[in-house]
Amino acid sequence: MACFAFAVTQGQILCQRVIAACVSVQYRLNDSDGRTMTILLTTLNARYAHAALGLRYLLANMGELTEQTTIQEFVIGLRPTDIVEKILAHRQPDQKLIVGFGVYIWNVIEITQIVAILKQVAPEVVIILGGPEVSHETDKQEIIRLADYVITGWGDITFADLCRQILNGPKPLMKVHAGAQPPLTELKLPYQLYSDTDIRHRTLYVEASRGCPFKCEFCLSSLDKTAWPFDIDQFLAEMESLYQRGARLFKFVDRTFNLNIKTSLKIMQFFLDKLEANPADPVFAHFEVVPDHLPDALKEGIRKFPEGTLQFEIGIQSFNPEVQSLISRKQNNQKAAENIRWLCTESHAHLHVDLIAGLPGETMESFGKGFDHLVAVGPHEIQFGILKRLRGTPIIRHTDEYALRFDPQPPYTILENRDIPFADMQRLVRFARYWDMVANSGRFANTLPVMLGDAPFARFMAFSDWIFANTDATHRIALDRLAALVSQWLQQHDNMPAEEVKALLAGDYAGSAQHQQGASHKGQQAKEAKGKSTPQRQRQHLAA
Numbered sequence: 001m002a003c004f005a006f007a008v009t010q011g012q013i014l015c016q017r018v019i020a021a022c023v024s025v026q027y028r029l030n031d032s033d034g035r036t037m038t039i040l041l042t043t044l045n046a047r048y049a050h051a052a053l054g055l056r057y058l059l060a061n062m063g064e065l066t067e068q069t070t071i072q073e074f075v076i077g078l079r080p081t082d083i084v085e086k087i088l089a090h091r092q093p094d095q096k097l098i099v100g101f102g103v104y105i106w107n108v109i110e111i112t113q114i115v116a117i118l119k120q121v122a123p124e125v126v127i128i129l130g131g132p133e134v135s136h137e138t139d140k141q142e143i144i145r146l147a148d149y150v151i152t153g154w155g156d157i158t159f160a161d162l163c164r165q166i167l168n169g170p171k172p173l174m175k176v177h178a179g180a181q182p183p184l185t186e187l188k189l190p191y192q193l194y195s196d197t198d199i200r201h202r203t204l205y206v207e208a209s210r211g212c213p214f215k216c217e218f219c220l221s222s223l224d225k226t227a228w229p230f231d232i233d234q235f236l237a238e239m240e241s242l243y244q245r246g247a248r249l250f251k252f253v254d255r256t257f258n259l260n261i262k263t264s265l266k267i268m269q270f271f272l273d274k275l276e277a278n279p280a281d282p283v284f285a286h287f288e289v290v291p292d293h294l295p296d297a298l299k300e301g302i303r304k305f306p307e308g309t310l311q312f313e314i315g316i317q318s319f320n321p322e323v324q325s326l327i328s329r330k331q332n333n334q335k336a337a338e339n340i341r342w343l344c345t346e347s348h349a350h351l352h353v354d355l356i357a358g359l360p361g362e363t364m365e366s367f368g369k370g371f372d373h374l375v376a377v378g379p380h381e382i383q384f385g386i387l388k389r390l391r392g393t394p395i396i397r398h399t400d401e402y403a404l405r406f407d408p409q410p411p412y413t414i415l416e417n418r419d420i421p422f423a424d425m426q427r428l429v430r431f432a433r434y435w436d437m438v439a440n441s442g443r444f445a446n447t448l449p450v451m452l453g454d455a456p457f458a459r460f461m462a463f464s465d466w467i468f469a470n471t472d473a474t475h476r477i478a479l480d481r482l483a484a485l486v487s488q489w490l491q492q493h494d495n496m497p498a499e500e501v502k503a504l505l506a507g508d509y510a511g512s513a514q515h516q517q518g519a520s521h522k523g524q525q526a527k528e529a530k531g532k533s534t535p536q537r538q539r540q541h542l543a544a
């Protein structure tokens with residue numbers, strides 16, 4: 001988590017807005033050859049809106065090298081040669097350049113290309129890699145073969161140390177350096193490095209703790225074994241400063257926000273105080289929580305947040321106890337379901353709940369059962385993910401017994417396993433895509449319950465198979481066409497009269513787009529009346 005770049009969810013990987021952002025702070029020192037040197041910290045974010053917290057941690061902890069260091073962020077989708085050109089623009093005649101790359105699962109292909117080009121046109125540029133994608137299996141990666149140095153794990157302190165060695169000698173002998181993991185009190189917090197532009201236009205990622213005490217085998221955080229808290233008063237003072245500068249959107253990257261309830265309450269109270277003092281200009285906070293741990297004190301705090309100000313990301317992953325045991329995930333399913341239900345009915349929090357298909361031991365049938373259970377519990381969004389093999393995660397211990405076969409290219413999505421053949425895994429991938437378009441978009445809020453009926457997984461899978469057979473597309477289906485396809489499916493599959501389907505869809509945003517009846521407002525009202533909608537302000541935040 002504390003590496004060069006910054007973790008985002010799989011859904012965010014897909015977005016490719018081609019915008020480059022730049023933050024410049026720079027000074028120069030002499031290297032051992034007597035030449036001046038510049039240090040550039042860079043990465044490719046999944047979106048312009050994602051400001052890289054990891055790069056800012058590195059810059060904040062550069063010590064005497066701070067003014068010699070620059071951050072320049074790019075967005076995936078730019079041409080690698082154009083990025084190389086921008087990187088080399090930092091080079092001056094007779095000056096050496098060190099470039100630190102934050103490498104993640106969503107940018108490793110592009111950064112490999114960039115490093116390869118850099119090594120062709122400017123082999124003297126010193127390249128240091130860091131980030132989760134290069135922290136494991138270091139002997140197997142082309143990008144590591146091309147680079148000069150690699151830092152595994154935390155880079156906050158080690159990156160600056162390595163630069164000092166490169167600058168002052170003796171030249172580091174090893175290519176791979178294990179990142180030091182100092183007490184968090186020794187790290188300089190990076191939040192003042194969010195610029196006014198970041199505050200106005202980008203998601204501000206913040207962390208009150210690092211690490212996770214749980215051991216879910218598909219997750220890189222399972223290697224942490226514990227969680228480390230930042231000093232809460234110092235952290236909140238930084239949040240206060242961001243708030244005073246105009247920040248209103250705070251996305252916490254803590255793996256388990258509700259681990260230490262005392263701390264959670266203090267953070268929530270910080271936001272409640274802001275909401276009370278300035279209701280006309282509310283803050284919005286996003287937290288990741290474990291679902292089976294919501295003590296009453298926390299519930300009381302949650303209950304006080306008005307609509308559109310609080311979002312929880314909740315990992316369920318699987319409701320199957322055998323799968324949970326296989327992947328070392330401890331979860332009280334009954335408690336988790338009760339708490340999600342409570343959040344849906346008793347709070348205004350927007351819930352985004354994750355399930356993963358393709359886990360070892362999970363069949364189509366057991367996954368479908370878990371999916372139906374979750375639909376019945378009623379979260380606002382179900383994020384349907386497909387298992388990925390993240391480098392370094394212990395899930396591979398099941399490879400032989402469960403015949404796990406992963407795509408060798410990032411993001412290393414599972415292709416098939418012992419219980420789900422390739423063809424069915426493809427159907428699940430398409431299901432996930434159509435689920436986003438129809439269910440998570442909120443644009444079919446009236447129609448969706450009819451589509452799902454009393455067998456949500458089976459019926460939506462039937463819809464997914466049908467729409468793919470009729471369109472051969474899982475992307476770029478315009479909303480009016482999608483509404484027409486939903487209408488057609490309901491008529492053909494359920495023998496619903498055309499007028500009935502038309503009336504149903506007319507209450508939806510999607511239906512109004514199709515029929516041009518100006519019913520979007522009505523549809524929105526209907527959704528909100530059902531408590532299933534995402535308020536406009538949240539939509540803006542979620543789109544960030």
Ligand code: SF4
Nearest residue numbers: 212214216219221255
């Ligand atoms: S999935 Fe969540 S709870 Fe499990 S190890 Fe990862 S961060 Fe921790």
